[in-house]
Amino acid sequence: MTVEQKWWKDASIYQIWPASYKDSNGDGVGDIPGIISSLDYVKSLGVDVIWLSPMYDSPQDDMGYDISDYEKVYPKYGTLKDMDELISQVHKRGMRLILDLVINHTSSEHQWFQESRSSKTNPKRNWYIWKPPRYDEHGNRHPPNNWGSYFSGSAWTYDELTDEYYLHLFAERQPDLNWELEETRKEIYRSAVSFWFEKGIDGFRIDTAGMYSKVQTFPDAPIVFPDTEWQPCKEFHQSGPRIHEFHRELYDQVFSKYDAMSVGEVGHSTREDALKYVGAHRKEMNMMFLFDMVEVGADPADRFRYKGFDLTDFKKVVKSQCEFTEGTDAWSTVFNENHDQPRSITRFANDSPKTRVKSGKLLTLLQTSLTGTLFIYQGQEIGMTNIPRSWSIDDYLDINSINYYKQFKEKYGDDKEKLEKLMDSINLLARDNARTPVQWDSSDNAGFTTGTPWMKVNDNYKEINVAAQVNDPNSLFSFWQKSLALRRKYKELFVYGSFEILDFANKKTFTFLKKNGDQKAYIVLNFANESIKFEKLVDEELKLINSNVDQVDETTLTPYEGRVYLVN
Incomplete structure (x- = not known):
């Protein structure tokens, strides 16, 4: 089958996670003006598109994936005027800009949820998912079912005002939207999607793209982990009954009006169902992120239950990813890092000082040779690594790491051996690894900020930083430049082969x-x-x-x- 070539298939895409990228005003938090000041650097790498992770207004319970207003910018990151300037400056350099689209849930501070929780008769009550309590034979109140949150604990939180529980598959302050209501969907499309297309962006990475349609009977989940009260509930919200209807509607009503790209975070899917999401004739999404590679060796239901892997396991997931396009009209993605994953050199190669650069180049050769659209995460191009094992749990700031450790300790107490083993897994797999500030130079705080960084800088910033690599022909950065240029030169082989x-x-x-x-x-x-x-x-x-x-x-x-x- 001849593969139709599109700009978003040929593209190499660079993800920027704003909090940790570049701080322009010394408050310790990365911001949009800092990104603008670094655009020539990004352009010099040889990428075509920037993917900007959530910069929307947010109380930051989950680092911006809890949005309180889709049409405003988080003040520490900047303003709408700054975003207009970023869009303009990216386009001026011949690159494109895509944003994160987070529409499975909002922040509990979003005006929609504030109205929804105010009373059972509020017009927006059913914009979110509310259910009455269950009571046992002793009259004790319980959540509607045993679904577990991805961030530990129950996926339901009780609200005294109306004596009901609301669903949150993630943090307690991230209530899930009710996609069953057409009225809700239309407002999502207007506020979260069309608003930014009209400002001139070029597409979206769609967060948790398989989760919008829940099984409406909300049954108990099977017992997978007998040692915990709350169970994985993916079968009741992943690729649910109406998910493809929702994606087709989003395409028809919004995406079809623009020359835009869409890449959906689906995570796990059968080949048959994946083709429903991204087959070109389906008109849902252009491509998707599956986690087979980045989660190899880990339990998909619990990332910190780590089993390990060998090279044949790794080959198997790469094979699945690359063969996805063969004989179909679907398209694939190539990535081994993002804001939710550890650093690839630590995870898949060898980050010791002696082998770090060489093994980083090895992964570059792999990534730039694989079929699909290539995604690179900030700092990957200079070989940033996981945080040191010497850091304590107090140095970890991600809600997932903190909640998991707290729940684990409540269960096992101060069992030193168990806690040390858990810390090994957290150190290898935690999202915190991707979130340390970008290492720009060897000055204080790695040149990220003149203030106190919101999160500690990795200890190795004096050895690994941008300034030490951009003019060094033997650096990992220079190797990425060369490899991306070869990928472009031989795109029929490497991108489409x-x-x-x-x-x-x-x-x-x-x-x-x-x-x-x-x-x-x-x-x-x-x-x-x-x-x-x-x-x-x-x-x-x-x-x-x-x-x-x-x-x-x-x-x-x-x-x-x-x-x-x-x-x-």
Whole structure:
């Protein structure tokens, strides 16, 4: 099947998480003027699109994913005028801008929810999901069901004023909107979507895009974790009964009017259902984020129950991602970092000082060779790592990390061995790892702010920072520049080509072919911390176009060495 080329398929997209990007006024929090001052840097990397994470007005219970007004900007980040200037300056540099679209829930401070909770007869009462309590045989009040929140505890909070519970799949102050009401949907489309398209943005990353349609009987979830009262409830809210109807309506009523892109965070999906979301003929979304790669080795129902993985597990999820487009009219994404995930060098390679840069380049070779739209997260281009294991739980600020640790400690007390093991998992997998301030230079606070940063800067900022890399031809930043340029030059192969693994059972090397018509590329990556014999698995001649070592030995792959060849 010939793949139709679109600007958003060819694009490389750079995600900016505003709180931690660049502070312009010394208050310790990143802001929009700081982003504007850094646009030439972003442009120089070689990306085409900026994805700006939530900058809307918010009480910041979940770092902006709890929105109190879709049509205003969080004051610490700036103003609507600043956003207009950002849109203008991004376009002036030949790039595009997409925003985060967070419409499964709002903040409890949003005016809609304030009206909804005010009384059972308020016109907006049913804009959110309210249910009466359940009572046991002793007359004790309980939530409507046993659904667990993604941020620990029950997914229901009791509101004394009206003697009912409201649903929140995330934080207590993030009530879920009721998408069953057409009136609610229309106002979401107007306030959260059309408002920003009219300002000139180029699309949206759609948060929790599979969660809007809940099973309306709201039954108890099966017992998956007998040691906890609240259970994973994904089967009752993920890809629910009306989800595709809602996405088609959003496309028809808003997205279809613009040359815009949409990428939905779905997380987990069968291939069959994924094709419903992003098959071009379906007219729902352009592409989606699935978490198979970034969650490899972890329990999807509980990220801190970590089991580990080997290279064949990793290959399996990459294969699934790359083959998604073959024989379909769907499109795929390529990413291994974002604001909700740990740093990729720590997670998938080796972040020790000796191997950090080389293994970072190895992952760059992988990412820039895979089929789909490429996403890069701020700091990934310089090889930022997870926070040090020496940090205590008090240094972690993410609501998910804090709530999980607190609930764990309530259950197990001060069991030192259990708490240490949990901290190992938190240190490896917590969202906090992606949220430390960007390391701009080796000055105080890594050049992020002249004030006190809202979150501690990673201890290694003097070794890893932008200033040390932008003019160094051997740096990871320069390697990303080169690799992105090659991806663009050979986009038929790397962006649109088919994918075939040649050494699936090998737990040290990852070798694959990319093909498009008569063109072929051969990629070999050594994920082992040891030298191994280089074995050519094709008969044709190879022409080296990219490598993360200065001198290639045709007989040996050194630790974490990677190469990209054209096949003649």
